[in-house]
Amino acid sequence: MNMTGIVYRPPYEANSLLLQVTMGCSHNACSFCYMYPDVPFRICPMEEVEADIEEAARCCPGVRRVFLEHGDAFVLSADRLIKISGAVHRLLPKVETIAMYASIQNIRSKTDEELRQLRAAGIHGLDIGVESGLDAALTCMNKGHTSEEAREQLLRLTKAGIDYSFNVILGCAGAGLWKENADATAELINAVQPHLLFTGSLHAEPGCRLYHDMKSGAFRECTIGQLLDEQERLIGHLELKDTYYFGSHPSNLVPMQGRLPDQKQEMIRAVQETREHLRAHLDEYPVRGGEGSVLNR
Numbered sequence: 478m479n480m481t482g483i484v485y486r487p488p489y490e491a492n493s494l495l496l497q498v499t500m501g502c503s504h505n506a507c508s509f510c511y512m513y514p515d516v517p518f519r520i521c522p523m524e525e526v527e528a529d530i531e532e533a534a535r536c537c538p539g540v541r542r543v544f545l546e547h548g549d550a551f552v553l554s555a556d557r558l559i560k561i562s563g564a565v566h567r568l569l570p571k572v573e574t575i576a577m578y579a580s581i582q583n584i585r586s587k588t589d590e591e592l593r594q595l596r597a598a599g600i601h602g603l604d605i606g607v608e609s610g611l612d613a614a615l616t617c618m619n620k621g622h623t624s625e626e627a628r629e630q631l632l633r634l635t636k637a638g639i640d641y642s643f644n645v646i647l648g649c650a651g652a653g654l655w656k657e658n659a660d661a662t663a664e665l666i667n668a669v670q671p672h673l674l675f676t677g678s679l680h681a682e683p684g685c686r687l688y689h690d691m692k693s694g695a696f697r698e699c700t701i702g703q704l705l706d707e708q709e710r711l712i713g714h715l716e717l718k719d720t721y722y723f724g725s726h727p728s729n730l731v732p733m734q735g736r737l738p739d740q741k742q743e744m745i746r747a748v749q750e751t752r753e754h755l756r757a758h759l760d761e762y763p764v765r766g767g768e769g770s771v772l773n774r
């Protein structure tokens with residue numbers, strides 16, 4: 478399969494066929510992002526995509542799920558996505574769902590009817606970096622959407638029957654606004670009731686704007702104690718009917734997974750136990766390794 482540059486995918490797409498349909502990210506401007514700095518955005522020609530699907534049909538004909546690459550493949554028009562879905566289902570008849578990264582702007586550019594057609598074409602399980610429900614944090618991260626826009630577009634997806642992962646970045650509002658961030662993010666999550674909630678914690682790599690803002694003092698990172706407080710407050714405020722919480726990203730101080738609401742108290746206890754375990758380090762900052770993994774526990 479042809480694939481350009483580093484390929485990112487959600488952890489739960491480990492068994493999916495990765496199919497490149499775009500290169501880079503059409504937004505490519507989030508302040509914390511270092512994924513595609515040197516990859517100019519482009520749409521892959523349909524002939525290239527079809528050649529890759531033909532190759533996949535020869536090497537892995539039993540595949541059941543396809544994940545479209547790169548950074549926001551849902552930017553493609555509904556027509557193009559339906560064409561890709563048609564080729565996937567024709568050549569890989571066992572495929573049940575087609576997932577991809579999507580932004581709030583990508584959803585906004587499609588009509589309700591197009592969203593319904595996309596669901597009927599097997600597109601299900603979008604992975605969306607909403608990051609926060611607090612407008613101050615969204616502006617600081619340059620996400621290109623507000624909390625209200627996210628609410629409106631995510632509800633449109635639900636109406637069309639498309640499941641998605643609501644991705645959150647703990648600590649993204651910084652040290653001064655962690656409480657407000659937890660409250661506003663929980664409120665947005667409760668309003669849209671996502672199928673999946675994916676949490677990571679803020680970290681910045683050299684080369685992204687946020688890294689320079691942290692170095693210059695323009696952005697004040699949360700301490701270990703504040704990250705734990707924010708996570709506990711967020712989970713405590715969640716009122717969900719049936720959502721899987723996937724918080725096992727290596728950037729998190731408390732890796733955890735579970736179903737909400739059933740395991741809410743268990744999750745809160747896990748955060749409290751970690752706070753107790755790290756009580757001598759609560760005013761320090763987490764030391765990060767690859768993928769933002771926490772090194773100083």
Ligand code: SF4
Pocket residue numbers: 502503504505506507510511512548549580606
């Ligand atoms: S939308 Fe995703 S890939 Fe694009 S700049 Fe933001 S975080 Fe990076």
